[in-house]
Amino acid sequence: MSDPAFLDVRSAEKRFDAARVLNGVDLAVAQGELVSLLGPSGCGKTTLLRIIAGLTSADAGSVRLDGEDIGRKPPHRRDVGVVFQSYALFPHLTVAENLAFGLKAKGAPATEIAPIVSRFLELVHMAPFADRSVKGLSGGQQQRVAVARALAVKPKLLLLDEPFSALDRKLRETMQIELRRLLRELGTTAIFVTHDQDEALILSDRIAVMNAGRIEQLDRPETIYNRPATAFALEFVGLSTRIRGTVTSYGPEGAVSIDTRFGTLSARGRFEPGSAVIVAVRPERISIGGSSGENRIAPTITDIVFQGARAQIHFETTDGLPILVEMSGALPGGLEPGAAVPLSFATADTMVYPA
């Protein structure tokens, strides 16, 4: 990460009538970085992108790009490309004309435009379709044209709003890998919006987890997964078992004891005794057999789902709390629905959040 603030959004706020859509968003992206904006529907992802692109004006806050305050510039002077969710290809133009549009608008001479257009058509494997109308293209082809069109003008920053949401699953996976390769190859700085956590994990250098008009955590995918900063980030990325409880004591080594329905559990964190908390643990951090961790529970197996190299084992406690365990490698004997099995997990792997 060279310059951490190639794009620097500070305290961006936006309200539509009474609804506060952005509540002070800070977002810093380094040059060449690929950041995904992950969050549930309606949390303000599109609004944030539109503010960066200059298509919507923010009520407060600043947007700087490459050392320059672009907050008051009109969109056509910002050098920020956008790939819209609906692609927004120009229906009256051919594929090649769509790609040439931005170059022509910027007044590039025709002799320069042609080679750039054919290069980008090649890059997205759309060269055979150059003279086709965009109207007959399939979803995946339209998406490639939209990406190539935005990249052809070499924007300083590319914003992609759920670029894969209109594609079927299989095509989506291919396109994700292609897009990642393309953006890396061109060294493009990009932010892309998604509400699909797998997509965010596959595609990005860093993930910004967004909730209710705020960015709750901006970190590398493994950090987001292993150390979610908030209960929302924990819930939104990856699977986990969550247990409610109350802090009883705060120990010397940064560990807290939490009173739950399953007895006392210990976790790492700082909480006042008496605080209501949620204790959480990732499925692959729970071990079967019950000796390796400090925290112990003995629920009953309800279901075992094989997923090739891994297996998901669903447990349920006597009072109905579901617990999910994930194992790789061969399953130990005696695991079958109905069996009561002791589980354990370590204090270090136990996360705790305010309830």
Add this chain to the structure above:
Amino acid sequence: MQQPQFRIWWLAVPALGYLLIAYAAPLVYLLMRSVIRPEGVSLQLFSAFLSDDYNLRVIGNTLRIALLVTLLCLAIGYPVALALARARGIAQVLLLTAIILPLSIGVVVKAFAWQIVLRRDGAIAKFLVATGIWDEPKRLLFTEPGLVIGAANVFLPFMILPIYSVVRQIDPRLSEAGATLGASPLHRFRKIILPLTMPGLITGIAFVFSMSLSMFVIPSLLMGDRFQTLATLTGRSFLLMRNEALGSATAVVLLVLAVSVVVGSTWVSRRLMRGG
């Protein structure tokens, strides 16, 4: 089972039948009357009509007025249609009402109203004097500019509505995409909005032009007898002069002009839709 495409055609039968009886039959009758002369089938009527300077002037009047009315409607109507498509909520309802409601007032009533507005002491003259454009009040009634203004008012909705219906369907993201590609507002208008509204524009032009070609009441009331167009001349020859030969000739010339406008514009807009 029959093909659904085939059966759906039956839905057009009532309209086709109605047009055939009420419109096509009298038209064919008129056409036949104009070419079947006592001496046999001939185009003599038309060659005589077209070799008369007065008649050529009438054709000129007709085309000139129709063209000016169309241009005025276009200049006023296009921006209004864009604004209408952008407007939201109550503003859009009010604007639409203001455009559609006048259609419910008869042309005769409107023409009489314009007689008042276009007088020497009418609203327009007063406005132009007050703003200093004119030194003294002048009469617009019975002048060509007066006719063009009055007719444009009557036909304006027929320019606005087809353009509006096309603009409304243009995805606003297209213009935004243009902006993020570096295109200025003017460039976006010329290369995105204008080409995409072209079909509506052509329909509007065809509507207004053909209606202005054949308008009868408005020129009669706003210009009087000294100024003739093909339509007023047709009316006069049938109603006043009882000259059916002249009436048929003017009617057919008018018909040919109107049909070529409609066919020509349809052809152009289909080409635009396909080609660009």
